Amino acid sequence: MSASPPESSLPTATATPPPPGRRYRAEPVWVPWVFLAPFLLTFGVFLVWPLIQSVTLAFQQTFGPKTTAWVGLENFTFLLRDPLFWKAVRNTALFALGSVCIQLPLSLGLALLLNRPGIKCRAFFRLIFFAPSLVGLVFVGLLFSLIFAPRTGLVNTVIHGFFPAFDPEFPWLQLYIMPALILAALWLYVGFNMVYFLAALQGVPEELMEAAALDGAGPWHRFRHIILPEILPVATFVVLMSLLGSLQLFELPFVLLSGTAGPENRGLTIVMYLYNTGFVSGDLGYASAIGWVLALFMGAFALGQRWFTKHQEES
Amino acid sequence: MSLNNAQRQKLLLAPVYVALVAAAFFTLIPFAWLICAAFKTNADVFTANFLPTGDGFLGVAWDRLTIANFIRLFRELGIGRAMANSIFLASFSALIATFFCAMAGYALAKFRFAGQGWVMSLVLAALVIPGSLLMAPGYKLLYDLGLLDSYAGLILPGLTPAFGVFLFRQSMVNSVPTTLLESARIDGAGEFRIFFTIVLPLVRPMIGAYLMITFLQSWNNFIGPQIVLQDPSRFPLSVAINQLRGLYGTDYGLIMSGTLVSIAPVLALFLLLQKEFIAGLTSGAVKG
Numbered sequence A: 001m002s003a004s005p006p007e008s009s010l011p012t013a014t015a016t017p018p019p020p021g022r023r024y025r026a027e028p029v030w031v032p033w034v035f036l037a038p039f040l041l042t043f044g045v046f047l048v049w050p051l052i053q054s055v056t057l058a059f060q061q062t063f064g065p066k067t068t069a070w071v072g073l074e075n076f077t078f079l080l081r082d083p084l085f086w087k088a089v090r091n092t093a094l095f096a097l098g099s100v101c102i103q104l105p106l107s108l109g110l111a112l113l114l115n116r117p118g119i120k121c122r123a124f125f126r127l128i129f130f131a132p133s134l135v136g137l138v139f140v141g142l143l144f145s146l147i148f149a150p151r152t153g154l155v156n157t158v159i160h161g162f163f164p165a166f167d168p169e170f171p172w173l174q175l176y177i178m179p180a181l182i183l184a185a186l187w188l189y190v191g192f193n194m195v196y197f198l199a200a201l202q203g204v205p206e207e208l209m210e211a212a213a214l215d216g217a218g219p220w221h222r223f224r225h226i227i228l229p230e231i232l233p234v235a236t237f238v239v240l241m242s243l244l245g246s247l248q249l250f251e252l253p254f255v256l257l258s259g260t261a262g263p264e265n266r267g268l269t270i271v272m273y274l275y276n277t278g279f280v281s282g283d284l285g286y287a288s289a290i291g292w293v294l295a296l297f298m299g300a301f302a303l304g305q306r307w308f309t310k311h312q313e314e315s
Numbered sequence B: 001m002s003l004n005n006a007q008r009q010k011l012l013l014a015p016v017y018v019a020l021v022a023a024a025f026f027t028l029i030p031f032a033w034l035i036c037a038a039f040k041t042n043a044d045v046f047t048a049n050f051l052p053t054g055d056g057f058l059g060v061a062w063d064r065l066t067i068a069n070f071i072r073l074f075r076e077l078g079i080g081r082a083m084a085n086s087i088f089l090a091s092f093s094a095l096i097a098t099f100f101c102a103m104a105g106y107a108l109a110k111f112r113f114a115g116q117g118w119v120m121s122l123v124l125a126a127l128v129i130p131g132s133l134l135m136a137p138g139y140k141l142l143y144d145l146g147l148l149d150s151y152a153g154l155i156l157p158g159l160t161p162a163f164g165v166f167l168f169r170q171s172m173v174n175s176v177p178t179t180l181l182e183s184a185r186i187d188g189a190g191e192f193r194i195f196f197t198i199v200l201p202l203v204r205p206m207i208g209a210y211l212m213i214t215f216l217q218s219w220n221n222f223i224g225p226q227i228v229l230q231d232p233s234r235f236p237l238s239v240a241i242n243q244l245r246g247l248y249g250t251d252y253g254l255i256m257s258g259t260l261v262s263i264a265p266v267l268a269l270f271l272l273l274q275k276e277f278i279a280g281l282t283s284g285a286v287k288g
Helices: A030-057 A074-080 A083-114 A122-134 A137-147 A154-162 A177-201 A206-214 A219-247 A251-256 A270-280 A284-314 B005-038 B042-047 B068-075 B079-110 B116-128 B131-144 B151-158 B162-175 B178-186 B191-202 B204-220 B223-228 B237-247 B252-286
Strands: A060-063 A067-070
Touching: A030 A060, A030 A284, A030 B079, A030 B116, A030 B131, A030 B151, A030 B162, A030 B191, A060 A074, A060 A284, A074 A284, A083 A122, A083 A177, A083 A219, A083 A270, A083 B005, A122 A177, A122 B005, A122 B252, A137 A177, A137 A251, A137 B005, A137 B204, A137 B237, A137 B252, A154 B005, A177 A219, A177 A251, A177 B005, A206 A219, A219 A284, A251 A270, A270 A284, A270 B131, A284 B116, A284 B131, B005 B252, B042 B252, B068 B079, B068 B252, B079 B116, B079 B151, B079 B162, B079 B191, B079 B204, B079 B237, B079 B252, B116 B162, B131 B223, B151 B204, B151 B223, B162 B191, B162 B204, B178 B191, B191 B204, B204 B237, B204 B252, B223 B237, B237 B252
Parallel strands: none
Antiparallel strands: A060 A067
16 A cells, blocks of 8 residues: 655745756756656556556456456446446445544554653554554564464464463454454554654644643643644555555455455455456456446545545634 | 753763664564574574573573574575675665766756756656555566566566666765866866766765665565576575575564674664765755
């Protein structure tokens, strides 16, 4: 899952102003274009071209990359009535909700704790919390597939140890795949997002906090009226990033469920459905249609974040 | 009993430390479980939760631990090959991507030219395009270009990620003084000489951070090689270890040792370079 900063938090697309009042040998016009050439080339070939292709593919039915047939809007009309797709949307939304509502408050909480003045070993704790996010999704999937395994897995042996009545064969991954995924993602990303919150918190001016404390503002008031407004740009960025990342959930359940969608498709996500349609059934056309609908969802969230930030800045 | 201010401060911090240690404990448990499982025989995996109990030091049967899993991985299952593939792919992708992103970032940060705003918009647009949208047409493109089942098919699409261009642009705007470039030009230095001898050394921290980001991304990339590669001798660790599970599903010790050898190198690398890495990771969000 790639981390893409939202547009709104970016500075406007202008370069450095020209040096005021000084004349110097101007570089030839072609120089910046030479430096940009590799980017523009790969951008054109591996982004723009596939993007155009995905538009045409979305109106085709394919069988592998070789055979294609035009089907018009059929992919999209089928998609709207496809129960599997909506199952995938529901699962993915559940995961996104879990990620944002459980993971991010924990990340912020840890960052607030770690940012308390006088805390020793701050770098050490940060290192520990951050470490899981270095582990690739496929390895996290493998690790948690064994941690959740019946009988021998860590989860079941620990619960069984405390409550002997608990069935050690309890099949988490068969019955509660989405909660299991949320838990694995929690382990993976809490520290990662904490690093962003911590960086933002360290930018809150200390004089402001001290002045508020002198004025008798309690911890909640200081958080609500000083910390929160200061870190809001970073916070909305982190929320958007986790939302966009959650919407693209794929590798974790793919590995955790050994390439299946789980019983009754309980672990089916949007991108997993896209992958299965495109690369297992070989219909790259329908897969592209799914991709466009996903892009639409993601674009809506990005615009929503943009609107929110703008609204905040104005008020 | 009266407490002075410093003592009271310390007492107030005690619950904070408790919470932090508890969080660290939960973070480390899966790692501990993974390491223990990797050194156990399959019989012990099924009976002991962390380490097998016995009459050794600390009540652990140390003599029952084994490195047989690792020997099997490298002798019989050819994981050494997959590791070499991963090291090659990740280093090569990281070096090239960092170099090209630095070039493009430099052009956007330190030049003024017609079409600049347009290029910058392209970079920003590329940032918000979901990778999964490009999965199906990207596969078709690689098929058309004859790049399926080759490393070129994996490396070329990630040659200059927009995210890297953006990061380098952001860091160069401030950390490369325009006057320095001007005086170098007045002294008659060529454009590429300026880039290599002045610009790149000035953004060395960013280079280190981005090398690590791209190395990590390539090392952990699973879906890319899973889609593009077909020949098992080309598989990187991510795909090879996942295949092991398909073949030796219940051999938990073997799978965990494979996972351990896959994540240990990147964790070690991060321990060495963590400061630069975190600074680079957050610079886009916080400074931007």
